[in-house]
Structures are given as structure tokens and as C-alpha cells.
Amino acid sequence: MLAALPIDDVLPQLVAAVRDRRVAVLVAPPGAGKTTRVPGALRDAGVVTGEIVVLQPRRLAARLAATRVASERRVELGGEVGYEVRFDRKVSAATQIRFVTEGVLTRRLLSDPELRGVGCVIIDEFHERHLDGDLALALVARLRERRPELALVVMSATLDAEPVAAYLGDAAPAPDGAPAPIIRSEGRVFPVTVEHLDQPDDRHLGKQIAGAVRRIAQANLDGDVLVFLPGAGEIRRATEDLADVAATFDLAVLPLHGDLTVDEQDRAVKPAKQRKVILSTNVAETSVTIDGVVCVIDSGLARIARHSPWSGLPSLQIEPVSRASCAQRAGRAGRTRPGRVVRLYTKHDHDTRRAFEVPEIGRTDLAGAALELHGAGLAGLGALRWYEAPPAVAAAAAEELLARLGAIADGTITALGRRMLRFPVHPRLGRIVCEAEGRGVAKEACVIAALVGARELRLERRGPQGAAKISAPSDLIEDLDALLDARSHHLRADRLRRDGLDIATAHTVDKTAKQLERIARDERPAPASDEDVDRELQIAILSGFPDRVGKRRSPRSADIVFAGGGSGTLAASSAVVDAELMVAVDVAETGARGAASRVQIRRASAIEASWLLDLYLDRIEERDELVWNAQKNRVERIVQMTYDGLAIDEQRDVEGARRAGRPAAELLARQAIAAGIEKFVDRDELAQWRARVTLVAKVAPNSGLVAPTDDHLAEVIGRACEGAISFEELRKSSLLALLDAGLGEHRALVDRLAPTHLGLPRRRRVEIHYELDQPPWIASRMQDFFGLARAPAVGDGRVPLVLHLLAPNQRPVQVTQDLPGFWVKHYPGLRKQLMRRYPKHAWPEDPTALIDGER
Template sequence: MSKRFPLPVDAILPELLHALEQQPNVVLEAAPGAGKTTRVPAALLHAVSGDVLVLEPRRIAARFAARRVAEEMGEQVGETVGYQVRFEERVSAKTRLRFVTEGILNRRLLSDPELRGVDVVVLDEFHERHLETDLALALLKRLQQRRPSLRIVVMSATLDAAPVATFLDDCVVLRSEGRAYPLEIEFGGYTSKPLETQLRDAVERLAKEDREGNILVFLPGQAEIRRAMRECEDVARRYALTSLALHGSLTPAEQDRVVAPSRERKVIFATNVAESSVTVDGVNAVIDSGLARVASYSPWTGLPQLRIARVSKASAIQRAGRAGRQQAGRALRLYVQEDFALRAEHETPEILRADLSQLLLSLRAMGVERPSELQWLDEPPADAVNAAEALLDALGAHGKLAERMARLPLSPRLARVVLAAEDRGIADLGCRAAALLGAGIPLQQNDLLQAMDAHAGKQMDARVRQQYEHLCRAMKRAPATYVHHDEALLLSLLTGFPDRVGKRRIGKQIGLANGVAAELAGEHPQGEFFLALDAEDRAEQALPLVRTYARIEPEMLLEVFPERVIEQSVVEWNRNGERAEKVSTLLFDKLVIEETRGPASAEDAARLLAEKALQEGIERFVDAEALANLRERVAFAGFEALDEAAALRELAYGLKSFAQLRDAAKASLLHVLEAQVDARKLSELAPTSIRLSSGRQTKVHYEHDRAPWIGSRLQDFFGMKETPRIGPARTPVVVHLLAPNQRAVQTTTDLAGFWERLYPTTRKELMRRYPRHAWPENPHAPVEAKR
């Protein structure tokens, strides 16, 4: 048995156990280094007769915690204390305390909805708020209503306890302080240096100022870790530092080497897997970039997003706390104090930003059709729920199939691929493909089939092999020799990625079946149709990136999804030829598989030609003044408005192009429009001209928002006693009386009043200016018509 040092949380264990005797739930806030992850589960194990499950947000934490508790009990892992994580487990019939990742618990609830034999479930590091943590909490609360004896303990170092305690109802909140080792925190200044250069300077400074202790560096992801390690090679060599990486994609053996005690002085470049639960031995200094890679999901594109973002205050506190767990330490934050002050208190829970298809699949497998049937600490967003449900429906994830998919330690897409492969008699190839796509390792080949060839036999990556063998066990099959069945495998992949069917556009650009455009990574691939198997929506780039793809044939779409392939015919406008064409397309969702063009029918061509003519403006096809006059005559006569579209369709019938329509419209459009009304009645109510007493015909002008008017020489009106009247209401026209110079000397609607009141004065003026013209005293005397 290893030496069991006292830890701060030991002091609160009696109070915690007593609280659980009185209440079903406890929320424990314990500072970093207090020992909650190892001491609380061990104390619970000795206080209850049944089993204890501890949910850890990370596999590395579950493994190390189980080992530490087993060591303190003087046992090997897998005896009383064990762990179960994705693709790995160390348990036996004797195991009563299990450290598991959240997904393990959710899959166990499928086969054992009552969690028989389990007395307590502990949710550790709850502040990380992984998606499956929220699901586990919701399921446990529902189970507790059926099993009041079940106890729930929620633990964290940086948790806002009030919301969780309120959610759990009968709940006690306890607090434990950590060991009070001095921790010096220093902030950086404003700089334009690249991140890796800042890290190199910080590592050199710490190595120079303190010759003992390990240095833990927090970085966003593996790419940044690789760059930083290269940048720090010279510093590490000069100060005899061993550079190591720590992230979730490492094998267990590689992770063990990082955290194990060693005489070597180490500088450990880690992602946020090292933030909590795991004590890295000998660390007395932390360098914090203040950044992390945050996974989210876009319901609009249907693609995951991975971006670098600033960590919250809670995360920054956790990181700094790594330096003060075993001794006095210091933390260098590579950002200014004002930046820290403006950061969010806590990280945004995954349930508010992640793809929810895995969560909904688990619920469907348990017979819960809608998330609203459960109580949630944070309600899942409606858009994300709708997108996830649409994907699961496309995968056919209902009933027994949903149960089969949920039992596999895979995403819904990959689970569907494996089951489809099994149905096609190639289960081994399905497991291989799923292991390669799900391992999270960078592939040298962008084409999946080429990548599978590269990872065949002894060439298979250790992490891929581990997942492949675990999947084979889950499928109750032995690993087999790699054999090509490309078509069957591609059909199986298509079953799991129906919305990721893509067709080449230009260069590396493809259009996906969901309407999104994307770009293929790597060399220009051959082929026209692809499956986008590993794709990411890059917020900082114009198009999402497809890292891994598989070439498919369009005939496969008909074989796997015949109901989603539809034929559609539309009439489109050919801009180059300015004509209507019939376009027949074979569609898979929003993706055009095949397209043919031909002449449109006479009816369709006429309709589209008329639409385009109206868009361009009908005035361009006819005398604009004549058309306006006709419109106003029709309106003045009280008729319904002209149906110009119908007139254009009538003219366009049998025509093929815009040019033909222009010629026809210029020649006949006004006649076609006039034919829509009673021509005799129109001429009677809104005549185009009026005969004056002089015998002269004068045009009647019709203008919008103005009364009809006529204009002619004053002499032409001699002999007319009354103003001419037209229209249904016998409206007097406006008369423009013109002098010989064709300028109006008077405008009136009362011709009789003009003769009586104004004509004598006007006559004198006109006689003076135009003495050669006749200006009789009596304007009512008839005059001879002028030739």
C-alpha cells in the first residue's frame, strides 16, 4: 500500500457522508489540490453497500484517478477499483468503484435503466459541462424519481453551486479549501510576438530563475504544441529539459510517461486535458496562453466548428492551480490583467453550442423521443435540436436501430456506417473505416480508401488499432485480414453521410447535398462526386474544409436512397441566347446529379418570355406614349386595367426568343391590348379625337391624375357654344385655346363662360397682335372649315 498523505478534503468527509444519510444529493466545491477526485469516491465506497460510479470528463483523468485510489488501497487497478473509458477498461467481478467517462454511463443506462447495484453516482469536475455530463445529470435526476435511494454527488473546484443545487432539489452544498501552498501569479504585457516565441521566452526565464521543478504549458491544441516544442528545442537543450506533449490523442502509455514521477526536469506542453483531475507530478510553474480550442456546431451548415478562443476565468484559475498542488508555485499568464478581468466567469456549456445528434440518439434509444421530456440544467437550443433530429431521421435512427447505434462507442454517423457494413457482409471494413475516422489522428491521405490501404496490417496506427479491435469486440467479431470491398464500403459510408454528398464545381470546390459549398483539402482529386467524411466549418475562411473524403458514383445514391432522388423539370431563362429552355434535373436533396436542356413547350416559353418582357419594361416593346394614352383611356372609361402580361403571352405563343417577341410586340401589342376591351364602347366613352365646329379633328390627351384635354386654335372653336363632354360622367374636357403662334391664350372647361366674359378683351388683344386674322365679334356664328 502506498503512503496515504492527508489531504484537505479529508476533513469534510464525515460531514459529506452524514449529509448523504439525510439528503439524496450533495454539491461539493473543493479547491484545486484538495483531493476530492480520489478521497471522496473512496470514502463513499466504504460508506455504502453497493457500487460507486465516478463520472470523469476525460479519459486520462479516469485512468489516473482509478490508479491512485487503487494504490492507496494497496491493490491493482481492476480489483476493487477500476475504470472504463472509450475503447479501454480495467474492471473485474470484484470492482465496486468505477471511474468512467460520461458516455460509458449513458450507454450503461441503455442496458440497465435502473443502474442496479449502484448506490452513488459522482459527477466530477462538473464545471467543464460536457454535453454528456448534462445528459447524465438529466437522466440521473429522472432515475432518482424512481429510485429515491440513489445518491448523486456533484464536485468541482470552480463551480457556481447554486444552479446545480436548485436543479437537484433536496441538496446540501459543502465547501472544502485546498492546501494553502503559496501561488504567485504574473501577467504578461502587450506584445506582437507570435505565441510560440512568447512561450520560448517564458520557458527560458523560468528555467533560468528556478533550477528545480517541472513546467506545465497550456496551449490550444496539438498544432500549437508542435510549433511550441520546435521553438523551445534550443532552450530545452541548454537547460536539460525534457520536452513532452500531453493531449487526449496520446496512447495511455504516452500519457503515463508524461505524468509519472521522474528525475528528469520536464517541460510539458498540454491542452486543457491537464486543467483538472490529473496532478502532474513535480510541477511548480505554469505558463498559460489563455487559449483553448473550443468545439461548436453550426446547425445551418451541418458541420462542426473548431476555433481558438479565450478561456474563462474559471479555466484560468484551474490552470494556475496546477502549479500549487504539491509545493509553492508560480503561474505566468501570457496576457494582460485587464484581459483576465473581461473574461467570462465560466465556459459556455457544450449543450448550448454543440452538435446534439449523439445526445438525441441516446434519448431515442431509451425511448425518449423529445428532449423536452426531461428536465435540463440548461435547455438544449431549438435550432440544434431540429438539426440533430433531421440528421437522425436521415440515418433512420428509430426504434431498434437507434438502440443498436447507441450501444456502439461511436458518433451516430459512424455507428450507422458500421451497422450498414455489417448488413452488407463487410463488418470488418466498417470497423476499420470507423476506427480510422474516429481516432482523431491526422491522415496523410485525404482519400479514405487510400488512407485505409496505408493503415492496413502492421502499418496501422496504434490508436487506430486499439479502436478497431474494441469495435470488433463490440460487434462480437474477431479482427480479420484487410480485404478490399470498395463498392460495399462506399455504400455503407453513404448510409452514414447522406447530407455530405458533394459534387465538384470548380477546382477543389464542391457543393454539398445540404446546399453548403465546401473545399477539398490536398491535391486535386479525380472524380465528380464525393462524400465529405471529415469536414469543418472554418469561421475565419470563406468555405468549410473537407479533410477526408471518398469518391462515389451517382448510381449509388439511387441504390441507397431511391426515395431522396427526384426528377424535376423547370423552365429557365437562357441569358446568352435570350430564350426559354426546359431544364430537366435529377436531384439528391439540393444537389444536381444530372441536368439536360432542351426547348420549352409553347405555353412555358410564352409565359417566361412575357415575364422577362415585363421585368425589362413593356414600354421598351411599344410606343411608350401610345401605351400610356391607351392605359389612361381605359381607366377614364371605367374599364378594368389592361392585362399586359396576358397580351404578351398571347403574342409570345409559338415564339422562342426575346428578339422574336420584340418584333411581334412592336407590330401588334397595342392592337392585342385594345382587343381586351369593347372597342366601340371605348371610342364612345374615351374618344381619341373630337371634331370641332371648324371641321378640324383635335386629339384628346389622357394623362395620369389629370382631366382629359384638347388643344387647337381659338378660331377652330368659333361656332361652338358648349365645352365638349366625354366619359361615363359626361366630363367636360379641358380646352386649350391657342393663338396663331400655337401658345395658349386661355385654358378652360367652360367655353360658354369664356365667350361671354373673356372673349371681348381677348379679341382686342388678338386683333392688335394678329391683324391679318379674322376675329368676329360674334364667336357663335358658324365659320367655314379651313382647307
């Protein structure tokens, strides 16, 4: 006789809903028993004909749920009840209840759109809103238009049920237009005491957990403790920190996460005589129920699935979980009796968190889903009626990437795209392996694909201070060599530690690579030498990242310019220190909050320009043009080959620019005009010439002379640039003489009406100063003007000069245009002062009389 569970009370309602409407939404709290009891109830009631497929968000949950259901139904696992997850399955022809991960069902739907032999699909824990879950829901809803007898049940603990019920109702409309039935199980909730920190704890997370477990153990702990941590790395460190507490209170510290072996997972889940402290990732948050847990310690953190906007590859980032997840975790403490929850964060922290996680469809890369839909003959992401449609920008980016990878053409999947679908990895990685198959290096490429999707293998290269100790053409091939060497020593922990490799990452990569190797097939023999193998692998890596090609700004510079625009910095953790061209495989965006982010390339792989020609000739352009070398201030002819706008080969020819003739002169002229004509002539001489010509144009308006404009000056520069290619040559061309010559017949008129010098009674030549919009002026000693009754003038006497009369020490005494008035009004008084100050100089009473004396 099975133990009663809260879900049992509503199973008749669910059976009726499935019988009558073929769709239903079930909401039940954690531990109510929905995962283990619903599939059997539907089968036993006879309302489903065919196999019942139950979707689980995680591999561990699928296996444990199948094991639990098989045990309850007293059948062997793999018989009536089985499971199928990525690279692992335990099913048979007799299997009628099959627990699968979401991706497995998606692939089955795409390979067998009719789901032959399946009578019901149950999507469990839908509130987690994984992309594969949304895709499965949309595909099954679409299938029900052709197979209305196919039952569909959506289950969750914290779901907003009404929108889902409306969606299912639209997919299977009732005669009265009603949404799908909603069945709710209130569960059996025991009181749970929730404790928060008074203030944030800055200690290492493992130390915080050890302290919390010690306090709980001292309070007469009479059951097991479930601790939620972000990931396997934090679990390992917490295990070390708990060693003393475990020894003191006789506690068994057991890890629980998806990368453990089946036996290790079972030890954490199954009852034991010794009290357990189970260190778990969020796999224990839903689906997995662990009997005996009386206390939950919640770090409030998880590794949340994100994706790199750079590569589209998935990544797990440690982030605070939502309030819904906090509630899910707390519910694990009150399943069978009153419980206690210790949250390692403050109540204010909890209350200010987001209510739910953002669905993956709104924050993850969609290229994989789009390729799968194309593989099923659908027109991409837009062909489905989604519960929540993907962002248009993300959907367009997915299609563009698939086209770049050669997986689709004109909106239809290609033969290469179908080959890529064989591999349950991101399309970029599938493209790498497919390319490698054709080059005889598939096995090695499978390892590289696994490495790209994992954390950095070498511990020395991790973190902000990470640095490579060697130089190599490819970070991925360096890691490949390290892993292959580790394999030859059976991945022994001591050997991995000696080589500075992360143990968990090495095992994860090895496992994934072997799974891919079972699918891959070389299409030709392996290359003969290691150098040839590396070359073929580098080309394969390029095929997965054709849109991430970069080039150094200068030899050995860390600054990288990318094809298509943008730039980044090669991190010290990359060993690719010499290659000029490369693909950026692993990139992080850095920068303070609110500041512009910077692209940092953590892993790269060198390429050669000839490979781009071989693989992507359609994206290659040749340019033969004149360019301006800003550093050398000259015109150069450049013959350039570009890939998506990035120069991958370039030759510069200076004399070729000279042979170009007029186009080179025009480019030089544009640069010279932009720089300003003052760079090529004396600034004062140019201003003087321009003011003289402007003055003559004003005083002789009928002469036809026009005051020089900027356009006129530009024309002169253009003539001066003929035959020249550099600023240096332009400076030697005497632009002022060209300006003068450009006056033509007006040159003599300018010299006559606006002379550059004039003579005074006691001085042969005095320079006349001209300024725009100011009267011309001269400056000389007062004695030089003795003998003049009137001020000198230019412009045929129409423009009197301003006279700067200087004392013998060259300091101004008077500035005037009225020389007769000065002689009469001011000179007599000044004469007395000057005679006392300069007695050796002659100071006549009548300054208009020319006198002999010193000059």
C-alpha cells in the same frame, strides 16, 4: 502510512452524509485529494455495498487516478482498483473501485439500467459540465427512484454547490425536504504569485513560452514547470522552441495529453531527478495532480469542445478559457509550497472573460445522447429530469436527425438504430459504418468514420490557402487511400512527411479506425474491384449525410445549392471538382464579425441521383410543369425529379410548352404583364392610342366607350399570348392592332372624334399629338396656318387643339389655342421681325387670307 491530504479532515462528514442520505455534494480545491481518497474512504467505512464507480471527464485522468489509488491502497491495478475508458480497460471480477470516463458509465446505464452490482456513483469534476456527465447524473438520479440505496456523490473544485444539492435533494427527498448535504474542504493553499502581461504579446505562442521559461529558470527554479497549451500541435511546436532553453538550463521538456502512450504520460507525471517542463493540455487542470510543480505558465487557451451546426459532429476550437479555469490552473502551482503563475495574457483580458464555461448541454449536438436514451427504452431527451434541460430547439433537431438516419421511427428506436449504438461515435458515423457492413466495405468505412471525426489529414489542404492538387470523386476516399498506403509502410514518420500527411492525425485516425474495426462485421463479401469498393463507400457516406445533399449551379462551378434550401461554396481544398451531385461532409462558416456568414464546403463526396432513388424514394418527388426561362424569356415544359426540393434530374421541352396550350399562354401573359406592355409595342404609339381612346370616352360619355385600364391592357396581352410561348413571338403579334381591334364598334368613333392627323390650308397632313390629361396639340410652320380664321379642333369641335406655331427654322414662335386672338394681337409685331429675318417668305398683312407661295 499515507501522507496527509486536506480532504482527510472532511472525509468523516462525507461518510456520514452518504450513510444517512445516500447523496452528497463535495467541494474541494485542486490538489485536496478528493479524487484519490473519497472512493477508498467510502469503501473502507462500509457505507457502500457493491462497486464504487468514479466518473472522470478524461481518459488520462481516469487512468492516472486509478493508478494512484491502487498505489495508495497497495493493490495491483486491475484488481480491487481498475479503470475503463473508451477502447481501453484494466479491470477484473475483483474490481470494487472503477474509474471510468463519463461516456462509459452512460453506456453501462443504458445497457444495464439497474446498474447491478454498483453501490455508489461518484461524479468527479462536475463543474466541467460535459454532456455525458449531465446525462449520467440524470440517469443515476432517475435510477435512485427505484434504487434508493444507491449512493450518489457529486464532486468539484469550483462548483456552485447549492443548485446541485437542491437537484439531488429532489431526486432523494428527505423527510423534511432538505437538499443534499454539502461538504466543503478548504484545502491547504500556499501563497501563489500571479503575474500578467502588461500588454498583449504578438509573438508565436511557443516563443512566448520559451521566453517565460528562460526568465523562470534564471530566477533559481527549484522545481518543475507546468505549461498549459491548447493542444498537441501547440505542444509539439513549443517543444521545438524550448530546445535551446532546455539545453542551457538542463531541463526535461515532456508532453502530456490524451493521445500519448501510457509510458509517455507516466514520464510527464512521475517524479524525476531532472527538473521538468511539462507541456500539457487542460488534462492537468483537474483530477491529475503532478507533484513537484512550483510554477505554472498559462497560455489562457484551450481547445473547447464545440459542434458543427452543419453536421453535428464534434470539433475542438481554440478559445480563451473561463476565469474558473484560470483559477484551476493557478491552483496547480501552490499545492505543496508557495508557487508562481505566469499568465501570458493581460489582467484586463482575464477580468473580462466569462466566469464559467457554457455547459455542453447548451452548446453541443444532442443526437448521440438522444439515440442512447432511445436505446434504453426512454422516449428521448424529454424523458429525463435534467439538472439543466437541453434547449428545445437542439432536442428537436436531434430527434429529426435520428429519424432521417433511420435510427428511430415514430419515436421508437429501430433495428438499425440499435446497430448504430454498437459504435461509440456520432450517429452519422455509426450510420455510415452500418451501411458499409451491408455492402462488404466495413473495414474501409471504419477508417472513413475516423477521418470524418479528425482534422484534415493532408497538410496541403489545411488553412485558408489550402488547395487540393488532384481531382477525385470523394475527399474522404482520397484520404482513405492515403492512410491505407501509410499503413502499408507502418505509419513511418518519414513516409508520412514525404506524402504531406499530418503525423499526429494519421496515428489518431489509425487508432480510432482499428478500434471501430474490432466492432464492425461485414454482412457480405467485399466487392471485386476497387471501383466497386469506392462506389459502395460513397453510398455509405451518403447514408450518414442524407440531409446534406448539394448540386452545382452549373458545371464545375464552386457554387453549391443544397437540398432543403441554402447554398455554399466548394473550397479549393476539396478535390471534388467535377461531380454534379455531392454530400457536404465538412463545412465551415466564414465571414467577418457582424456580416452574414457563408458556408464553405471543405470536404465532400460525390453521389449519383440513382442512389437517392434507391435509399430515399420517400423523399423523391416528380414534377411535370410549365416554367418560365428568365434567360431566354420563354415558357418551357420541365420534367423534373427532386430530392427535398433539389432537382436531381431535369429535362426541358420547348415544344412541349407550345402543346400545353392555354396554361402556357397564361404563364406567358403573366410574365409579359409583369415585364410591362411597353416591351412589346412602341411606347409612344401606345401612349398615343391610350390618350385618344380616353379623350373620346370623355367627350362622348353616352357612347358606351370606357377609357382603357391596366386590366383591359392585360386582357389584350392575354389574347395576344394565345399560341405563343415567348416574348419574341409576342413582339411579332402587333399588340397595337389587337388593341385597336378590341374597340369593336367604337373604333370608327375614335377615328372620327380623335383622328391621328388633320389637314391645314398649306399642308395636307399634320400629326395630332395626344397625351393623357393634356389637350391634344399639333405643330407646324406659321405659314401653314395662313388662311385659317379659327383654331382647328377634334371631338366634333369641342376640343380645340393647342397650336405650336413654328418659324421657318422649325423653332417655336408661339403656342396658343386662340388663333384669332394671336392674329390680331401678336402677329403684326412678329410679322415685322420675320420679314427681316426671312425676306424670301411671304408674310401677308391678313394671315386669314389664303395665299400662294412655297410650301
